[in-house]
Amino acid sequence: MNKITVTTNKKASMSDFYGIFFEDINHAADGGLYGEMIRNRAFEFSPMDNPSYQALTAWKRIEEGGASVSSFVSNKSPFSKRNPNYLILEINKTGTRAGIKNLGYNSGIAVKENESYNFSCYAKSDKPCEITVSIDNAYGEVITEKSLNITSNEWTEYSFTLTSPVDDFSAVLAVTSKQECKFCLDFVSLFPVKTYKNRKNGMRNDIAEMLADLKPKFMRFPGGCLIHDGTLNSDDRNSMYRWKNTIGAVTDRPSRRNNWRYNQSLGLGYFEYFQFCEDIGAKPLPVLPAGYNPHMEQAVPLDEMQEWIDDALDLIEFANGNADTKWGKIRCDMGHAEPFNLEYLAVGNEEVGQGFWDRYDLFHKAIKEKYPQIKIINSAGPFPQGGEFERGWNNAKKNGSDLVDEHYYTSPEWMLANCHRYDNMPSDGPKVFLGEYASWGNTYYNALIEAAYMTGLENNAHAIGLVCYAPLLCNVDYINWQPDMIWFDNHRVYGSANYYVQKMFMNCTGNNLLDVKHDGFDKPITLGSDKISGNIEIEADRCSAEFYDIKITDITTGNVKTYDNLSFNNGGKAVIDSIDSNHYKVESTAKRTAGDKGFRLFFGKSDDKNLIQWFIGGWQNQDTEVNAQVNGRGSCLDHNIFSVMTGQEYKLCLEVNGRNITTYINGKTANTAIDKQPVMEELYYTASSDDNNIYIKAVNVRDTEITSEICVEGVNGINANITELSGNSLNDMNDFDNPKKVSPKTSALTAVSNTFEYTFPPQSVTIFTVQK
Known part of the structure; x- marks a missing residue:
């Protein structure tokens, strides 16, 4: 065993x-971990951030029942010189409801029943003005509200707490007034009282x-x-x-x-x-x-x-x-x-x-x-x-x-x-x-x-x-x-x-x-082939290019094949041939005639999701990279700096020997890589300790259960907790409806001696926390 x-x-x-x-x-910070619920609170969004942005992004006027509102962003007399934008809002006609609202992130501002939220803003007005700050639902109905009086023509901070009587995940923050008035707003903020x-x-x-x-x-x-x-x-x-x-x-x-x-x-x-x-x-x-x-x-x-x-x-x-x-x-x-x-x-x-x-x-x-x-x-x-x-x-x-x-x-x-x-x-x-x-x-x-x-x-x-x-x-x-x-x-x-x-x-x-x-463990299982075979393709990557002197040499057999010249205008790709050999070379002379990137050579290609590619002038025309794709998921095998120049000839050579890959540009080595075959060991394991516990981790990636004897030196008997992740389909994923579909379960384990036997389920992750 x-x-x-x-x-x-x-x-x-x-x-x-x-x-x-x-x-x-x-949006890991704003709209994420950072507690602020107002999007574009200081009216500072700009097309430089995103072409679709402007200073009133996420803000929308409220003009109900014949109301008329003017809103624009100014920077003439700012509260903050480093954030100079602020909103000027003028209620020209009150109608049923007049003002402006913030749409928040995602579906809106999310409030929860009996939870409280800290509102604050900076405001000023040449004439006294009473405004109402409310959290509304998506239909414009008030969930909770409070009023404040703007009485100064100097920037003044106002703050209070709003408590929601209901859950609503599509709410907005509204600032309205029942009188015709004109006032300025900046740094409009809404925070949960219960932050971390x-x-x-x-x-x-x-x-x-x-x-x-x-x-x-x-x-x-x-x-x-x-x-x-x-x-x-x-x-x-x-x-x-x-x-x-x-x-x-x-x-x-x-x-x-x-x-x-x-x-x-x-x-x-x-x-x-x-x-x-x-x-x-x-x-x-x-x-x-x-x-x-x-x-x-x-x-x-x-x-x-x-x-x-x-x-x-x-x-x-x-x-x-x-x-x-x-x-x-x-x-x-x-x-x-x-x-x-x-x-x-x-x-x-x-x-x-x-x-x-x-x-x-x-x-x-x-x-x-x-x-x-x-x-x-x-x-x-x-x-x-x-x-x-x-x-x-x-x-x-x-x-x-x-x-x-x-x-x-x-x-x-x-x-x-x-x-x-x-x-x-x-x-x-x-x-x-x-x-x-x-x-x-x-x-x-x-x-x-x-x-x-x-x-x-x-x-x-x-x-x-x-x-x-x-x-x-x-x-x-x-x-x-x-x-x-x-x-x-x-x-x-x-x-x-x-x-x-x-x-x-x-x-x-x-x-x-x-x-x-x-x-006693079995030898690892090596997956896949020991050679790289499949289609050979050439691409002009975001450029116009010419390829000539194209040749594939099967070094194992000595067979040499030549191919017609290729020309691409503003991108393009062509299949050259297919090869099934343990050792071969692909050669071509390439010249970019226009564009801002370079060339790509695909090899070992079985389909669009399983292949290896050599980038020449890739990623902003700054590198030469060999990248392997398995089921559409890429892994860099080797990378160096290189840029393609328009009008210059490049003699390209790819040599594949088993799973060893070497590329050459103008006779000089550009990349050396090994596309290693995946290996499945019988069990992956490790152990560590602190003052109180010994932690044993074991991972079974195979589709069969594995039984092993485990001996823990230095303990008298086993008193352990087991945390185990198992029983899932390989394609299972968590989501909002099933947030713990893939999550571990816990159990206890005791043994009289310091040795016990355990069967690791197929495709599982198991951790033993053993008390010292």
């Missing part, structure tokens, strides 16, 4: 191993509780690509994310363009991020821009980098400094006298190219000189291997970075093939921070394979320091990216299958990895 023996030998520390990554993507931990300007309670339930050891924030995707001037609406713009009074935080094509109010700023980390027991892990934007190919001159370096040093002081320091005092004045105890700081997010490395060096030196205790995180780019990935690691080793941020989104099959990715990494260099990873999908199958992969991460805690799934949150009506861990609308939230796997692992991870011995 199979046997797993969990020893008392500690192999590596896992003190901060699992955390979460918050990025303002998919009852924080003012706080978090939506149900989403925050789901995050807290994960028990993360750290939280990475605020991104993501929004960190560096912007201009170099901190005063620009579309600047890179600058943390100093996000603190202080909410009204003084400038509205900005979010790179995911919506508006970012910055109501959820660095102070709130730090405070939320404290509230959920997670260490803060902020990410700062390095003055280099790979999207726009902009960079701060090296001799002008001091402002950006000071931002990093000042952030550490803001988080950890005493009240007698400049930035520590600002934190204290915001209401948090105790330091936030910042330990980690990341510089850059997914940047590649020498421009980033030159600037990272400056940050690293300055931070370590002033704050040697801070653990600094370098970047390895957006792909799991390739030239820039290696450059990132080499730069980290040169500088002595504490961790290196790796990112990858892959097929589940890639994870099965790479479960032992980190087995041979040394323990004496920078550690891996797996800052973004996921398989493409929210099915039970995705979650199951991620669980198997996570056992490999835990078993390599000697080389891996921190791990967090991404993205974290998604508003179902504002999707920028899929998959996501947690889904929500304006009043509901549910965790995906992936969420429950993450929760299981994060709730049951000790401080130390334990050595596990095994005996």
Whole structure:
């Protein structure tokens, strides 16, 4: 019989191993975790944020029973110079009802029976004016209301609480008047009284509780690509994310363009991020821009980098400094006298190219000189291997970075093939921070394979320091990216299958990895073919191009075939041939005649969802990449920087030998990759411990049950809880109607001795929490 023996030998520390990554993507902040219920509260939306936006987006006039209302946005005498827009509303004729309403997010503003909401606004009027603030249903009927008198021609804050007598998830906030008058409004706000931990300007309670339930050891924030995707001037609406713009009074935080094509109010700023980390027991892990934007190919001159370096040093002081320091005092004045105890700081997010490395060096030196205790995180780019990935690691080793941020989104099959990715990494260099990873999908199958992969991460805690799934949150009506861990609308939230796997692992991870011995397991099952065969296709990718001297050589047989020249105008694709060989070459000369990208070569193609592709001048014409697709889900196999120039000839050569792939451009190696075959081990397992418990995790990805004997050294008898995820179809997914369709069940286990037998169900995730 199979046997797993969990020893008392500690192999590596896992003190901060699992955390979460918050990025303002998919309306994760405004319209999501951030508790504000009013959309466009300060009338600052702009076409720069999204072409469909304007200053009155989400606002609509109320003109009932013959009423006449004029509304326009001005910036002539603003309350806030950093948010200069405000509304001028004139009731020309009262009719039955006259005013303006805010439509909120999703289906509207969601209110709940007997729940209270804090309303506030800034207003002024040249003449006294009585207005009514109400929460209305979708038919214009008042749910709850209160009146206020605007008596000053100077900006004045007004606030009160509204309590809803009913549930309504499609409500609006209305501001009306029964008299003909003219007044100005700004920063119209509605917050639940019950935010998470009852924080003012706080978090939506149900989403925050789901995050807290994960028990993360750290939280990475605020991104993501929004960190560096912007201009170099901190005063620009579309600047890179600058943390100093996000603190202080909410009204003084400038509205900005979010790179995911919506508006970012910055109501959820660095102070709130730090405070939320404290509230959920997670260490803060902020990410700062390095003055280099790979999207726009902009960079701060090296001799002008001091402002950006000071931002990093000042952030550490803001988080950890005493009240007698400049930035520590600002934190204290915001209401948090105790330091936030910042330990980690990341510089850059997914940047590649020498421009980033030159600037990272400056940050690293300055931070370590002033704050040697801070653990600094370098970047390895957006792909799991390739030239820039290696450059990132080499730069980290040169500088002595504490961790290196790796990112990858892959097929589940890639994870099965790479479960032992980190087995041979040394323990004496920078550690891996797996800052973004996921398989493409929210099915039970995705979650199951991620669980198997996570056992490999835990078993390599000697080389891996921190791990967090991404993205974290998604508003179902504002999707920028899929998959996501947690889904929500304006009043509901549910965790995906992936969420429950993450929760299981994060709730049951000790401080130390334990050595596990095994005996009797079957050899792993290797899936798929040992060669890459199928159709060969050529594409002009968003460009006009010519291809000639096209040739395919079957190196195994020596057979050579040549093909007619191809010409494409403004894109196009053609099948060249099909090949079934273990070793072959595909060659062509290519020239772009117009356009802004380059070429693609498809090979090993069985259908449109199963293939391998070589990008030449891909992603904004900046790279050469080999990418494998399995069931429509892609995985990068190798990546390097490369751009295609119009009018220049490129001699392209692809060589496939077994599952080894080499590409050449003009005779020079461009990519070297291995498309590893997926492997299904009989059982994936790992163990860790803390002061009270031993945690044993086991994942069975096969479609048959597996029985094993389990021995736990150092305990007298077994008293354990079992948390198990099983019994689901591989395509099962959670949704609002079935939020826990894929979720674990718990049971108890006792045994007189320290050894017991257990049968792991087919395609299951099982965790034993054994009391010491």
